[in-house]
Amino acid sequence: MTQPNAPKKKSRAKANAPRQPPATAPAKSKGWTLETPPDAPGQTHDQLMAKVASVGVVGNARSLVMFGEATFGELSLTDCAKVLTATAQGFNDGDLSAAVTMLSSQAVALNAMFGELARRSALNMGEYIDASERYMRLALKVQGQCRATLEALAAIKNPPVVFARQANINNGGQQQVNNGAVLPTNAEATHAEKTVSEPNELLEDLTDGRTQLDTRATTTTGRANPGLEPLGAVNRPAKP
Numbered sequence: 001m002t003q004p005n006a007p008k009k010k011s012r013a014k015a016n017a018p019r020q021p022p023a024t025a026p027a028k029s030k031g032w033t034l035e036t037p038p039d040a041p042g043q044t045h046d047q048l049m050a051k052v053a054s055v056g057v058v059g060n061a062r063s064l065v066m067f068g069e070a071t072f073g074e075l076s077l078t079d080c081a082k083v084l085t086a087t088a089q090g091f092n093d094g095d096l097s098a099a100v101t102m103l104s105s106q107a108v109a110l111n112a113m114f115g116e117l118a119r120r121s122a123l124n125m126g127e128y129i130d131a132s133e134r135y136m137r138l139a140l141k142v143q144g145q146c147r148a149t150l151e152a153l154a155a156i157k158n159p160p161v162v163f164a165r166q167a168n169i170n171n172g173g174q175q176q177v178n179n180g181a182v183l184p185t186n187a188e189a190t191h192a193e194k195t196v197s198e199p200n201e202l203l204e205d206l207t208d209g210r211t212q213l214d215t216r217a218t219t220t221t222g223r224a225n226p227g228l229e230p231l232g233a234v235n236r237p238a239k240p
Contacts, residue, residue, distance in 0.1 A: 031065040034058060035078045057084050096156055103153040110146035114139050 036052070039045050052058055061080035068075055087098050121135035 029074065030076045030078075031069070031074050033077060034081065057081050057088070060084055099156060100153065103149055103156070107146055107149045107153065110142050110149060114142045114146060117142060 034052075036045075036048060039048055058077070058081050061077055061084055064080045064084070065075045065077055090098060117135050117139035121132045121139060124132040124135065126132075
């Protein structure tokens with residue numbers, strides 16, 4: 001015999017089953033989410049994003065998020081952009097403390113890299129000469145970069161003094177002063193100090209016509225040129 005009431009029991013059990021909450025969308029990663037301010041009047045969202053992209057702060061903040069994840073974990077893209085903006089504003093205001101801190105830390109890290117590469121070169125020396133040479137080349141490259149970093153740091157702390165030249169120009173009673181000229185380099189100074197050779201006055205004299213000390217020029221009357229007319233008779237006393 002069939003049981004006609006069985007399907008009804010199954011339908012009742014299905015109706016009484018607790019409903020599952022809808023699946024929520026996964027939260028967006030803070031390293032990929034950028035919080036932007038509300039659109040300004042007369043400015044669309046696309047224009048705002050184009051302006052943000054052209055400044056370059058967010059792009060560098062994204063690089064900071066990607067390369068710093070292994071050390072610091074997932075960073076916030078919005079917070080990194082805010083920190084970089086504040087650092088850039090400090091540079092514009094003349095506060096170079098962040099640059100000094102960064103360069104000094106990089107110099108110390110480069111010095112540690114130099115020591116490790118030099119140690120590896122010494123371990124392979126005598127047995128694996130190729131590996132020793134490669135490690136030594138890398139160590140010297142790191143040493144050169146460390147020196148360049150320290151030079152940049154010294155230039156920030158003690159900027160070089162530039163002596164400016166001043167040119168006074170007086171045109172029709174209005175005097176113009178030009179300041180801020182950059183000193184020429186050694187090559188330019190050497191080239192500027194060369195005196196310009198003046199034309200030799202003996203080669204050309206334009207006082208009485210055109211006279212040149214040139215073999216190709218027309219010569220005056222003389223015995224050496226038979227094509228010229230001879231001198232006239234000279235009145236001189238008769239010989240005794």
